Amino acid sequence: MKIAVSGIGIVSCLGIGMEANRAAISRQESGIVPKSRFLSAPSAFPVGEVPFCNADLALRAGLGERCLYSRTALLGILAVQEALADSGEGKDLRTGLVSGTSVGGMDRTEVFYADYLSDPAHGRLRDVAMHDCAASTLAIARHCGIEGYTTTISTACSSAANAILAAARLIRCGIADRVVAGGTDVLSLFTLGGFGSLMILDKKPCRPFDADRAGLNLGEGAGYIVLQREDTLQKEPYAYFAGGENANDAYHQTASSATGEGCYKAMHDTLRKAGVAASQIDYVNAHGTGTLNNDLSESRALCRLFGDKVPPFSSTKGFTGHTLAAAGGIEAVFSVEALRRGVIYPNLNFFRPMEETGLVPVTESREAPLRYVLSNSLGFGGNCTALLFSKN
């Protein structure tokens, strides 16, 4: 059974919708800014923040500006609306939703919690009502009219990629005809504090794969693709889902193994199952967060899989920041766009290859006929996922 990608939807710091994102990337303009405008307390680190307040987002999503949905839900709704509209009406199809998130409604919970800690009778309950991860998924399904199988995945930074894997399985097994899959996450003091405490936030714009990289920039956003059984398509699809695998690094709760075992296994198993040779991969959208540990580990996995013929690769996190659970969705959207338009997105802020591998990513936007694109997502808990998309 062939599974096609019939729609894409994206919200990132580059803007709302694919057009805004494409325009910014073609101008090589990063969306990362020195300071957050909307966080409830200041942060010293640059962020990839979606440049609209919650009331604006709600209005754009067709909700009242006094809507109490979490920002996570609002970003998700905007991206899913775009993806579904792009895919076509499909009213006779059983449409499902698999959404990834790592923070859920944490951005509102931390506002609540500050008041709650001063007095347990304080704190507005509506701020904590959407705390759990399922709340954003259920709000998206309700607002976008999705009535089929709906669930939520949270495996840290590989959540959205895993949602896409789960969606493909639901279609293969006949549980849905079409599934919107991806993820949504927002900036929060919780994650800024968390990654800050691990000393992996860069005070400057992140430099994925560069020898002098010094950490990641947190971002926020949502990215979803519509996977659909080929015989139900209403229009020419953008690309096909050619496979994907999840593997565990089984090395450490947060750090990646120096040899990138999990990442290697995820990529390797994906190619093997899909029956695609390493030499057929035309582009890799790498995880490439900009941390010392991730980029070295991922580079080693790439070298191990591809030998001295590592295909053109880049990390798009210099544009969007690391959007955590949404990253795999946003990067799936970019991977599909790459296949559709025959273009490889550049890796920003790269100056000098790391000594250990000497790998050099694509640094200028490049046109090329692409057949197979691989996208990596690697998360805490050693969670590694590779997705493979094909032109035909």
Add this chain to the structure above:
Amino acid sequence: MCYIEAVATHLNLTHDIKEVVPDATLRRRMSRIVKMATAAAFECTGGVQGIAALDAIVTATGLGCLTDSERFLEQIHRTGGQMLNPTPFIQSTFNTVGAQIALLAKNRCYNMTYVHRSRSFESALTDAMLQLKEGDARRVLAGAFDENTPTQHHIMERMGFWRKAEDGEGAVFTLLTAEATANSMARVSRVEFLSSPLSEQQCRERYATCSDGQVWRSLDKTVYPCRSALRFAEAVEEVRKGVPEIVVYNEYFGKEPTVIVLQCL
């Protein structure tokens, strides 16, 4: 359809946590729920060798590792986000338990975590069954856990949740196989998400396949997101003892109904 080879819950743990997680530093960093859930997984698989033999690990939680989430929020509030201890942040991640299980045996297999409120366990069960069906896996560990904290209890009390219900917590793991084995206890024939609640009669009409089976429709007062996993474990035990079929119906504060159908071999 899949077969149940083992079930373990937080109520029947026989191994000391020191045996489950020999590394004292690691153990000290683990919260109560992470220890409880990891121990249940260890119990269910029979230990490190059992974990090493798994083809997939699928965990589920409604609210995740709440104690660590709360500890980290408190730190941020107290310090303004400076000089934070990262341990509670690391441990608060929803896939912490799944990762810890993999780490115990360095098992690099498929590792997934569902966080879909009261349908988390059913989502994990569905994922496990589909993997077995597709032949991607032959032995899958699926489980669910949720912890009760004073803060969570109090916030939900302010929201009015405990007027008719009581809070709870627990950890349940089950070992599922594609084929029946000498150790199989029961089989799962269906896992369904329902769009609206069903009466006992409706459950029977829609899901029962034999007249001498049971329908577990009445719910007690205990409510927490992964409560259905414990009812699943109880039903497996009854089927193992000889009840031919049990239709286990669940809902969460009257919403999000699900059905799991268990049958004897």
